[in-house]
Amino acid sequence: MTLSVNHKAFPSSDLVLLDHGEAVHINQVESCLTQLWRSASEHSQQEGKGALALARLWNLVSYHTGPQAPPPASGDDTGDGTANDTANDTANDTGDVTGDVPEPPGALLERVTMSIPARVIHLLHLQGDPPPGLGMEVEARVGNHCLISHAGSRMVCCEAIHLTGYGAAGQSHFPAVLRALLVPHLPVALLWLDEVPHRSRLLGELLGMSDRMLVDTQRTSDTSSLLAVHDLMRNAGGQIVDLGWLRLRPMRHLVADFFDPPGRAEQLEKLEGIAIETSPKGLNSGLMMAGWVLSRLGLGESQGLIPVQGEGNLRWKMAHGAGVFPLDFSIREGYGGLDEIFRFELRAGGDVFEIRDVDPEHVAVSGPDRQLPRIALRESEEAELVVAALGGAPADAVFAKALGVAAHLVETLQWSQ
Amino acid sequence: MNPLREGLAEERVPEPHVMIIFGASGDLTKRKLLPALYSLARERMLPPNFAVVGVARNPFTHEEFREEMKAGCDKYSRRKPVEESVWSDLGPRIYYLEAEFNDPQAYLSLKALLEKIEQERGTPANRLFYFSTPPSVFPMILENLGQAGLISRALSPWTRVIVEKPFGHDLESAQMLNRQLKQVFREAQIYRIDHYLGKETVQNMLTFRFANGMFEPIWNQYHIHHVQITSAESLGMEGRGGYFEEAGILRDMVQNHLFQLLCLVGMEPPVSLDSDAIRDEKVKFLKSLRPIPPEEMERYVVRGQYLAGHVLGETVPGYREEPGVDAASTTETYVALRLLVDNWRWGNVPFFIRAAKRMPKKVTDISILFRNAPVALFRPGGASGGDSGGVSGVVPNVLTIRIQPDEGISLHFGSKIPGPTMDIAPVNMEFRYGTSFGKEPPEAYERLILDAMLGDSTLFIRDDETEASWQFISKIHQWWKASDNRDIPVYPAGSWGPAEAEALPATRNAEWRDS
Numbered sequence: 003m004t005l006s007v008n009h010k011a012f013p014s015s016d017l018v019l020l021d022h023g024e025a026v027h028i029n030q031v032e033s034c035l036t037q038l039w040r041s042a043s044e045h046s047q048q049e050g051k052g053a054l055a056l057a058r059l060w061n062l063v064s065y066h067t068g069p070q071a072p073p074p075a076s077g078d079d080t081g082d083g084t085a086n087d088t089a090n091d092t093a094n095d096t097g098d099v100t101g102d103v104p105e106p107p108g109a110l111l112e113r114v115t116m117s118i119p120a121r122v123i124h125l126l127h128l129q130g131d132p133p134p135g136l137g138m139e140v141e142a143r144v145g146n147h148c149l150i151s152h153a154g155s156r157m158v159c160c161e162a163i164h165l166t167g168y169g170a171a172g173q174s175h176f177p178a179v180l181r182a183l184l185v186p187h188l189p190v191a192l193l194w195l196d197e198v199p200h201r202s203r204l205l206g207e208l209l210g211m212s213d214r215m216l217v218d219t220q221r222t223s224d225t226s227s228l229l230a231v232h233d234l235m236r237n238a239g240g241q242i243v244d245l246g247w248l249r250l251r252p253m254r255h256l257v258a259d260f261f262d263p264p265g266r267a268e269q270l271e272k273l274e275g276i277a278i279e280t281s282p283k284g285l286n287s288g289l290m291m292a293g294w295v296l297s298r299l300g301l302g303e304s305q306g307l308i309p310v311q312g313e314g315n316l317r318w319k320m321a322h323g324a325g326v327f328p329l330d331f332s333i334r335e336g337y338g339g340l341d342e343i344f345r346f347e348l349r350a351g352g353d354v355f356e357i358r359d360v361d362p363e364h365v366a367v368s369g370p371d372r373q374l375p376r377i378a379l380r381e382s383e384e385a386e387l388v389v390a391a392l393g394g395a396p397a398d399a400v401f402a403k404a405l406g407v408a409a410h411l412v413e414t415l416q417w418s419q
Numbered sequence: 420m421n422p423l424r425e426g427l428a429e430e431r432v433p434e435p436h437v438m439i440i441f442g443a444s445g446d447l448t449k450r451k452l453l454p455a456l457y458s459l460a461r462e463r464m465l466p467p468n469f470a471v472v473g474v475a476r477n478p479f480t481h482e483e484f485r486e487e488m489k490a491g492c493d494k495y496s497r498r499k500p501v502e503e504s505v506w507s508d509l510g511p512r513i514y515y516l517e518a519e520f521n522d523p524q525a526y527l528s529l530k531a532l533l534e535k536i537e538q539e540r541g542t543p544a545n546r547l548f549y550f551s552t553p554p555s556v557f558p559m560i561l562e563n564l565g566q567a568g569l570i571s572r573a574l575s576p577w578t579r580v581i582v583e584k585p586f587g588h589d590l591e592s593a594q595m596l597n598r599q600l601k602q603v604f605r606e607a608q609i610y611r612i613d614h615y616l617g618k619e620t621v622q623n624m625l626t627f628r629f630a631n632g633m634f635e636p637i638w639n640q641y642h643i644h645h646v647q648i649t650s651a652e653s654l655g656m657e658g659r660g661g662y663f664e665e666a667g668i669l670r671d672m673v674q675n676h677l678f679q680l681l682c683l684v685g686m687e688p689p690v691s692l693d694s695d696a697i698r699d700e701k702v703k704f705l706k707s708l709r710p711i712p713p714e715e716m717e718r719y720v721v722r723g724q725y726l727a728g729h730v731l732g733e734t735v736p737g738y739r740e741e742p743g744v745d746a747a748s749t750t751e752t753y754v755a756l757r758l759l760v761d762n763w764r765w766g767n768v769p770f771f772i773r774a775a776k777r778m779p780k781k782v783t784d785i786s787i788l789f790r791n792a793p794v795a796l797f798r799p800g801g802a803s804g805g806d807s808g809g810v811s812g813v814v815p816n817v818l819t820i821r822i823q824p825d826e827g828i829s830l831h832f833g834s835k836i837p838g839p840t841m842d843i844a845p846v847n848m849e850f851r852y853g854t855s856f857g858k859e860p861p862e863a864y865e866r867l868i869l870d871a872m873l874g875d876s877t878l879f880i881r882d883d884e885t886e887a888s889w890q891f892i893s894k895i896h897q898w899w900k901a902s903d904n905r906d907i908p909v910y911p912a913g914s915w916g917p918a919e920a921e922a923l924p925a926t927r928n929a930e931w932r933d934s
Contacts, residue, residue, distance in 0.1 A: 055849070251427065255463050258423040262432065262467045263541060267421040298422040364504075371467070371541070377504045400426030 057119030066195035113385035220246035269351030284342025293408030302407030433872035436545030443473025449491030484515035617863025651778035660743030723753035728912030
C-alpha cells in the first residue's frame, strides 16, 4: 500500500490528509481504512505528534454528479489519463472558494470534518463507461483527514471514502454499497450537492437511509428546485435542511430587528408592499424571503396571489385586510453577496423598512428606528452552513411554512405562463 | 410579539433595557462584562435600544470609557479583534457616570441619565443593575438607589440585580446580605452569579445525568465507590494576596464553585427544568451533607499552604512571601474535604473535594469512581504479569467530567491486551467538546448575563442555597479559628498538596487522582 501525506495549514490548526494511493475494491474498503489507520498512527508517532483519536459523530454522505468520464486513455499517457483522475480531481480538488463557484466537494467535506468529525462517504456519479481495466462499475478510494490543533492537542482523524459510480449502472450500486459502509448506530446525513431532482429513485433510496438531508435551493436559479424541495419536505418532513435558507439568516435577522421595538410588530398588520431585488441566481433567495414574511403573517398559500405580467419583473398582487398590496421582484445582473439579494424593502403602516446592498459584504439598513448606512452582513461560507445544519435541530417549522409559500409563488407563476 | 422573530436562534432576545454596572472601572468590567456584551452584540442577542451605563469613582468621559472598554474587548473578547461594524453599533450605547457610592446626589444624576437614555432610545424603564463592587458597599448602594426611586418591585417595567461573589464571608454575613437585598428586591429579582454555572460542561451535568437513561440507574451507593472533585490552579496570588489573606481557598473556591459542582453531581432529579425546581433539589442535597463534629474535624478536613517551589518550569515563591500576605499567615491555599451525605442515594459514599493554588497544572474535574466487579475473576491492580496463566491489571472504572481545560467526559475502563494472556490495560473512551461540536462555546459571563436579561434564574444561586452552603462551611472556619495556634500543613508549589491530605481517601482504600 502506498500512503500519500499532504499538509494544509489553517489559522488554528493543520490538516493532514492521508490517502491510500490506489483504488480499492469495495469489499476491501474497511480493511484498507484499518491499514491506513495503522499507517497514520505510525506516521503520527514518527512526527512526534502523539496518539491519534478517531472521531465520528455522523455518517456524512455527499452526492454529486461530475463531468462526463473522459474516453479511455490511449498509449502511454503518463498520468493515468483515465476517469480515475477526473473522479479524484473532482472529489479532492481543494481550490479556493470564489464568487459564484461552489466549493469543490472534497475541500468542502474536509472543512466540515474539521468542525464535526464524521465518516465521510462521497458519492460521485460520472456519466459514461468505467475506465478500461477497472473491472467494476464503482471505484473506491480511501483516506483519512487528521486535524492537529496548534494548541498542541492530539490528532483527531476522520475517515473519507470516495466512491465513483460510472454510468447508470454504477449509480445503481450506490445504495447497497452505502448500506455496507455506513457506521452502524451513527446518524446519517445526506449532503445533496446537485440540484434537487423532482423524481429520483436514487434520491428516494438514499433519503430512506438518512436522518437528515441537506439541500441548497440557492444552488440554481431554476425556481422549480423550490418545488422539488417542497415535494421532498412533504415526503421526508422535518429531516430536510436547506443551506440556502440558513444563508438567509443574517438578512432575516435584520428584517426582524425592525419590528422588535414596541408597537412596530403591529405595523406588520398593515402591510402595504414588498419589493425585492436580486441577481438572477438570487431569485430563489428572494422567493424564500417573501415566503418567510408572508407565512409569518399568515398569508400566502391560502390567499389570492395573482401574478401580474410585468416588463422583465415579476409581480404578484395579494389581498390583505381591506386592500391589495403588491409583491414585486426585479432581477438584475451582478453579484449580490452570498445571498444574492441586492435590496429588500417592506412597506407597512406608512413606513418603509429597507435593507440595501452597499457592496457584497455590507448593507445599509433604513427604517423609522434604525438608520445604519453601512454594516457588515456576516455571511457564512458553505462549510459553516453544513456545520450549522448538522449541529442544529433539523425540524424548522418556520422554514417549512416559508417554503410552502415560496413554492406557491412559483406555482402561480407557472400557471400564469 | 414580533412574528418575524420566531424560528431565529436568537429568539431569546431580551426586552429592551439599560444595564447599570456599579464598580465599572474595575477589572471585571473590562475583562469579562464588556467582552461578554460585545459577543452578545456580535451574535445579535442584545435587544434593540439596549444601553449600558458604567458607574464608578474614576473620572472618565463617556468617550474615554468607551475607548477603555473597546480596548478591553480587543484584548479579552473571544473574538478578537473587535469588529468595527459591531462596535460602531454598540459603542455609542455605552455611557459612564463618575460617582461616589455614598453620595445621594450621584444617584439623582444616575436617574437623570437613565431617563435621558430611555427617552432618547425609546426604551421602557427596564433596568438591570450589576454590583461589581465589594459586598461592603452593597447596603450603601441599595439604600441610595431606593431613595432615588430607582428600584421597583413591579413586574413591568422590571428591575433586576446581579450580585457578584462573595455572598458574605460566613453564614451570619450571608444572611445579613440576603436580608439587605430582600428589603428592596423580591428574591426573583436577585441574580447571585457564580460563573462556574455558566460553563458549558457544568450545564451539561444536568443533561448528562437526566437526559441519558444509562447513568441514573447506577448513580448511587450500590455502584459508586466514591466521588472526587478537584479544582487545581497553577497560579499563585497574582497580586491578590491581600484579598486572599481574608478569604482563603475554602471561601474563594469551595463554598461557591465546588459546592455547586457537588450539588449537580449529587442532587436528585428535579421535577422539571424550572429554575426553582432545580434549585430546590440543590438545597435539599446541601441540607443532606452530614455535619462534621468539631472533635472529628481533623479526619474530614485538611488544609495546607504552599511553600516555594517549581511550577510549569518556573521557580515561584511560597505563599508567605507573596505581596500582601502576612509572613506568619495561616490562611489556607489548599483544602481537602471528605464529605458524607445522609440520604438513600449516597449513604456511605464519600465525596472527596479539594481546591488549591500552585498545583502542577490548572484543572477542574469531577471523577466518579465505580465499584469493582463483584466477583474477582481478574486480579486487581498492578501491571501486566500473566504468571501462572492468571490475569492481571484490573482497574476501577472511572467517569471523569472535565470542567476545564479541554471540557469533556471520559470513561476509563479495562480492556484485554492483545495476546495469549489475559492481561488487562486501562483504556479511555473520550468525548471532548472541542472535537465533537464545531460550535465554540460561549464564555460563562455571556450565558449568565443573557439569562439575567431574560429573567431566567436557573443558573443563579438562590438565597437558601448560599445559606445552606455557608451553614456547612462556617463550621470549618470556626474550628480553624479555634485551633489557629496549630501549624498549618505545607506543600511545595508544583506538588499535589500536603501529605496529610492522603489520609482522606485512604479511609476508603483510595487515593487522590492526579488529574
